Amino acid sequence: MESSFAIIAEPNRRAILGLLASSERSVGEIEHRLRMPQTSVSKHLRVLREAGFVESRVEAQRRVYRIRPEPLREVDAWLAPFRRFWTAHVDALERHLDRMGQAPRKGRNG
Amino acid sequence: MESSFAIIAEPNRRAILGLLASSERSVGEIEHRLRMPQTSVSKHLRVLREAGFVESRVEAQRRVYRIRPEPLREVDAWLAPFRRFWTAHVDALERHLDRMGQAPRKGRNG
């Protein structure tokens, strides 16, 4: 488990991140919202923290977690080369796929 | 292993997808480029195929694989709520994080 991709492969972790996307939350809040055992939440938060996905703030006895964007940004960056497949015009995509059938290299109307 | 996220958690699979991003390739081509045993390539391709990431075309004895965008698009969609963290202006982000500090917790003002 090194890559950011492996981290977000876990559904519960994605759920936690999804929750934190809208606002920061305490562990108990996450536990309650996701109906997940607290130890499980803590464990996942630890993984997320160590991977840089979240950071925590201490507020009395509570730990309040919030998103740290970097690793997700990394994932986003990896997706970049693939976006051409679904962005732009649909017919351009079709033409692209069609071209892939013949040429080992991309290249569109010159 | 159901989710698209789990599929791309595997580094070799990401490598394969990365290769296919520029153009379609035969199994042997992937094997050679990534210096990965053929059986391994085939297995990963199978996983990718069953998950809808790629599709294959038969060309004589060769199987030529190409990208199918849907699952990656799904990943891209999941990232959407997080993009606000790194897109737009930095000060907008700061304002956002600042807002998060108010926390939409119930019972409190908010």
Place this chain on the structure above:
DNA sequence: TGGGCATATGACCATGGAAGTACATACGCG
């Protein structure tokens, strides 16, 4: 039809990670 290459599949092993349990620690309150 048979040989040979390209690819797929199945078995086996080892690894890694997820979940549960139990315990340790920290903090606030009275």
Place this chain on the structure above:
DNA sequence: CGCGTATGTACTTCCATGGTCATATGCCCA
């Protein structure tokens, strides 16, 4: 100062999965 709540961590168990080896399948060509 002691209790209760909130959180983190170590330990164990179990299962999924990747790598590899051996082999099967399918297609071309002579």
